[in-house]
Amino acid sequence: MKPDQGLFQFDFDDHHAVLGVPITADAKAVRKRYLAIARKLHPDSLSGATATQAQQASDVLSKLVNPAYEALSQEKSSTEHALVLKLKGQSLRQTGTAPPVTSALAQDLLKAAHIDAAYRQAVSGLAERQFDQLEVVSKVMGELSELNLVYLYRSSASDRTSSSQPARQTQARPNTPTTTASPLPRQNQAAILDSYINRAQEYEQNKDYSRAILELREAVKTYPHNGACHSYLAMLYFKAGQSTMARIHAKRALEINPNDERASQIQARVDKASGGSTTGSAKPSTAKGANPKTSDPKSSDRGGGFFGLFGGKKK
Template identity: 30%
Template sequence: MSQTFLPPKWLEQLCDPYAVLGISVTAEDRQILKRYHTLAKLLHPDRHTKSSNPDEELATAIFSHLINPAYEQLKHQHKRYAAIATLLSEARVLQQQALSSESAIAQEMREMSTPEAELFYEEAIACYAEAQYKSLHQFYQVTQQISTLNLVYLDLHKPHLFLPQKPLTIIPEVEVKTVEPTLCENTNVKPVLKNYAQRHYERAIEYTRLTKWTLAVQELRDAIKLEPNNSDYYALLGFVHLQQKLLGMARVYITQALKLNPQDSLALKCASKLKIQPGEKANPKSIAKALSIAALLSAFKDGKRSQVKC
């Protein structure tokens, strides 16, 4: 095989540009651009001009025929929606297939609760991405695993979370009253900005009271995206995970809440139950899940391709 031209089965992976770049389907613009820059530094032809790397041609081909087209597709929002729509169709097909055709890590994710699967999915993608281009000859197998995880994740979630929402066409009739214009002494009145993060938090509190854990988690994740330094959001998210007996994730969020506010009352109560020591540093990964992923990926990282079940 000439290294300048990639085999057709490699080019077919462009149907999942997220997998080609080694990112999750929830990746935002900043994450997509950051990953592209990382791969550009690793695979760009200029990096090999003064070296005698035998994989120079293969790296150039992968960068030119896979990385660049995948990035071009994902950097445009409308093309990104088209890619998600295609993957959703494939996810429905995957759902009808026997689970035996999936990797062990994909089957493990299917058996998890929704919030646990979300954290596991992000961790798995990160681990696969680390190994994806370390050996260019293993790129195809690793990318296949990422693509499978993407399809399983999409299958476990509602499609409307990933596609643009259509505006509501039914608008209730509102009685319009004629108001006589009046002069106002204060003409510099500024509109009151709505705190959408607080609204997510308040809905999460209500869902927590109703023990609707999945809905509470989603609201809190949205709140954290808007206000990433609010300890109340992390504390309640840790409490929700604790109620679900997801102790690893509970520790992550409670530790982060205490890092932001050591006096947060809810975080302190949960910390005592989780036996979190004062000053303990936040760890963004659940240790148990990270270890299980690392075990499945050890063959890629050690370069022992035959040990990995694809």
């Protein structure tokens, strides 16, 4: 068997599955796990291995582990990865049906009473033996990817239930005091949102799209269901030459408000710039703030994107 045969059977853009860490892992946990894997696959740790096994270890480290760690350790790519995970969870929630999974662990996780604890335990168990047999490393990563898929589905559904619960309690018992913190008044929310947008507009006028994008990303974190924020962020990404992210936010804006004219225009411009291809990219901007290296949409489009990566095994 050649070193790479049997190793790469699913979409390895699921960086958490490659490293064997939960999708909730912080930067410190990701680094700790990466260093442990690097030591395990280092030639000095493989003194009794055959030449074929040593080559397999080298391939796994250089072609899978290192790129995954790089993606999760860099702030920009990690933030964008987290955003796509969130959108994936929302997409799963909207389907209303459980994702199809094949591994016993993933099927058990679908029924687990305490999703967070069960998910962490399942990931930890697989991670312990993930790199023991390199011939089946893709199988283990595929199982991890299915666990990620189920967790996104279950946690998104839980978020939706918990967010609607206070409203139901208020309707059922209108005179009962509550200890739940009151949301900000609408005028305060509007003022905070305006501050983000105003700063972004100032940066945009100076063609400093990177900083404008940062402002809008913070706005989207605070107000994830504001379609205008998503459509404005889509426009900024397009101006910065990042068509993949422009497409993601334009799509989200249209999900919130199908009549969002700006989002429709951005979506059409992205499609036109890419020649109608869903994996194409707009011509990168050379304006201030559009780093040619970080603005390359190919870095986000590798391997078919995130929306088809979880739980799928390529044969």
